[in-house]
């Protein structure tokens with residue numbers, strides 16, 4: 401008699417706010433981060449724990465969601481509807497999450513924790529449950545805005561470490577001079593830039609001038625909520641545009657690719673609402689022949705592990721942002737170390753699911769608040 405999988409019944413949820421100091425402040429066009437503050441969700445079911453890390457910031461600078469807003473939405477609306485319920489698979493969750501508008505980052509943390517739990521219940525690595533095809537993923541570095549001399553040193557150490565691509569954060573006035581300096585010292589490296597929405601259509605001459613630097617792509621030059629104007633820019637420059645902030649769903653991806661607003665997409669599972677949305681975007685891009693890559697939000701080991709498993713899907717053909725955790729933190733909240741060698745990040749496989757385990761005493765020491773939903 402074949403056994404039927406009974407599903408998993410979620411008994412309780414623990415929602416924490418964690419704060420980890422960053423080794424180097426991370427500067428992008430919209431602001432500076434000195435500590436990585438995030439919500440961590442632990443779902444408990446039949447002796448197993450499903451873990452996930454949320455990617456919204458304390459303030460709505462990168463996108464609209466915030467940690468205080470997420471805490472309220474999760475505690476008051478989502479988690480009470482999930483605790484006590486049995487789920488045959490993560491797809492069952494969507495009926496609870498879909499009716500609510502927006503809040504993709506908050507929905508993602510719940511959906512991702514259920515994926516971890518479900519793959520643990522099945523005894524599978526998350527990558528296998530998702531349909532991944534690799535046991536290690538290619539990664540590059542994302543370098544924050546800094547004086548040019550400092551950036552040159554950081555590019556040099558990233559090259560020495562074997563990272564497969566260097567992404568430079570840019571903003572108005574910190575762009576072409578930086579690129580000229582980097583290209584002079586490193587003529588052949590795989591190089592990209594990320595503007596985090598700092599430019600407008602009036603800046604077309606600057607964006608077009610970037611064609612001289614053989615960039616693999618320009619990430620998110622224009623507004624976070626815009627697809628139309630990106631198509632105008634893409635039609636006027638040779639370099640590929642990669643959209644990050646503007647792609648929230650598979651529908652957005654279709655619209656952007658039909659409109660010619662981008663040729664590459666940065667997928668962040670924690671931003672788009674979870675693995676179902678991330679896979680749907682991946683599939684749409686693949687159908688259009690557009691490569692995707694896995695972005696990051698300076699995650700701790702929990703979010704980093706989720707990102708690595710996601711990036712094992714077949715159309716993640718460009719290096720992602722999931723570089724070694726030791727570049728960000730002195731100490732991580734997990735027991736394993738997530739380190740890349742020669743630009744390859746192995747898929748963590750210490751246990752089923754996301755393949756990493758919490759360092760409880762250290763996690764407790766960096767937890768600022770804990771809420772339990774039963």
Ligand code: OSB
Nearest residue numbers: 462542644695696697698699721
């Ligand atoms: O746009 O990709 C981005 C970090 C914070 C907010 C936005 C972005 C980023 C990164 C960091 O680029 C990627 C990483 O190293 O995790």
Ligand code: MG
Nearest residue numbers: 594619620644
């Ligand atoms: Mg980006």
